[in-house]
Amino acid sequence: MKNFVYDIPTKVYFGKDQIQSLSELVKNLGKKLLIVYGGGSIKKNGIYDSVLEQLKKTGGEWFELSGIEPNPRITTVKKGIQLCKEKKIDGVLAVGGGSVIDCSKVICAGAYYNGDPWNLVMNPSLIENALPLIAIPTMAATGSEMDHIAVITNEDTDEKIGTRHPLLRPIASILDPTYTFSVSPYQSAAGVADIMSHIMESYFSKEPGLILENVAIGLLKTCMDSGLKVLEDPEDYEARANLMWVSCWAINDFLKLGRPVAWSVHPIEHQLSAVYDITHGVGLAILTPHWMEYVLNENTVDIFEGFFRKLWDWQDKELDSYELVHKGIEELNKFYAKLNLPMTLHELDIDSSQFSAMAKKAEKQVQQGFVPLSESDIVKIYEASL
């Protein structure tokens, strides 16, 4: 285990009706608030009204930025920054999925920056200050509500980049599992795949760290079990609650402290959703098993074997290591199938025409991964996923 500093200060208000805490929280931010949200589903399901009811109690003023895209764009971030500067905003309230929260994070940082905010994405060390952010997630997936990461798309360059800075972490989040009841089966399943991917990307490290491995397995089992329950009954509070809390712990840094690792599948997928605007979790579910098969070798087989023995409760299974791992990957594929997710890129109308260009962009980010990958390695993973 490597040295680390644990510092995850986001305060989380978890459970049904925790929105009641919002007015007190907002009072501490200041008088002028920017509310950021997406396509307006929060107006249909009543969350918008609940938020406004709380804001009215504070006596403060608020402005709105709506229409944040599923893969939030730097042009939208710029609109938010302009609003913050014009209206002298004191704090931001992000109500929505990971895209809304990610977009809000860079708006918060951009409010204190005078250059092109894409610089903050490409070089987060330029972030020197940020407006305080409160997140109210409406789905369980990215875990953006408790982490310090934001993924932004630059539509001019077809790039989708994840940026990280401690100042991007929300100061507080309100997590009400009932807010996720109306998430469609497809989006719920994609969220499950995203959470699984965060946990697995943290698990695969050559640095030892038994506690992190074992907690990761506990989180992963919880995610998979609760994921299937949510598809059976979208209003299963307990399953929605487990998914919502797991989504935070999959990515809030805990699993990476002492065991730093550069992720591999995420950057490979980000290119797919940047170019084809597909749902991130869906891309991850398609790519992950193929990435596993591709990076399986004599240096990694023990780690994969340990992982699948723990994940599938195969402690006593008598199988050759490689056989066991192949079987483990097969089971993982079966699980994704149970989530009713597409299993190939073909199903998403993606062909091989952009593979080379995408791989070129992804390459820079996976050179430090669990197994370093070149452009041609990435193309092969895309091809296997067709």
Add this chain to the structure above:
Amino acid sequence: MKNFVYDIPTKVYFGKDQIQSLSELVKNLGKKLLIVYGGGSIKKNGIYDSVLEQLKKTGGEWFELSGIEPNPRITTVKKGIQLCKEKKIDGVLAVGGGSVIDCSKVICAGAYYNGDPWNLVMNPSLIENALPLIAIPTMAATGSEMDHIAVITNEDTDEKIGTRHPLLRPIASILDPTYTFSVSPYQSAAGVADIMSHIMESYFSKEPGLILENVAIGLLKTCMDSGLKVLEDPEDYEARANLMWVSCWAINDFLKLGRPVAWSVHPIEHQLSAVYDITHGVGLAILTPHWMEYVLNENTVDIFEGFFRKLWDWQDKELDSYELVHKGIEELNKFYAKLNLPMTLHELDIDSSQFSAMAKKAEKQVQQGFVPLSESDIVKIYEASL
């Protein structure tokens, strides 16, 4: 899962030589510091010198309170409070085991209180302010370095009481696994038993919470695996590091958020160590299997079955529920035996003469436990442990 607020603000500096962070941390506290430690082992193993080297860099002043007992007494707490008030102390630095940290916590709160500090133990709602506390643990056991609990003994009344308040949580802790290399096999094993007990006491709840159950199992397996490794090789850095980090997460509240439960075995043991001054973890290892057998009934058998299936990887074991639980408890006993811990109260020269008096005192604290216990129930658990 019940509603909760997650707020664990202790900043943790983890790893070898993290003591280097101390001078910067201390500068933020103020000019006058109280260092609290135990019997002086920190002077033999060099930790004291490392601390002083850091303090000298700050240009501040410091005072010392040494000789904190293994079960810290309220009279010692009073001495510390007096020092804080006389010398106008700005912050406290606890260097030692859980007893030193627990004692320091009540000193920190007592510095702002004018009555008898035992009142703060009996009624923590009286705590209105506390000096900032930095903890430097020298063993992995109580997890006091990241929690808001302090256990104090009143020698006049033979009472040992755990008190809780958010202001008791250290603002920062420095966890260097090498500081625990010199902990004896007996004390290391007792620490392992203590950590295991914290995890198990949180696990046994009638409130659902799959994520908490699964993370608890991950922590427990890590603790047991690393515990055995530490006994084999006291300087196994990785195993010491895992134990040290597990000890925090066993009790820092994470496992109890959403799944509140009043503990049972701890209050029953506290009476033992209050009267006989035995090592807390040793008492827990003796009592826990007997407590399990005693509270096993038709309402609890499913929870115990689930627990042992996960703990011992018995997912597919075909056994009747009760048989499986009895066998699970037997395995737990075997594990404690591997730690070379005493298995009976007789071995600690404890007879039944005080059982009734101790049970009377414990009763108040276990009426809300996983299975509520009366005085006579507790006597029976003591008797089974003889």
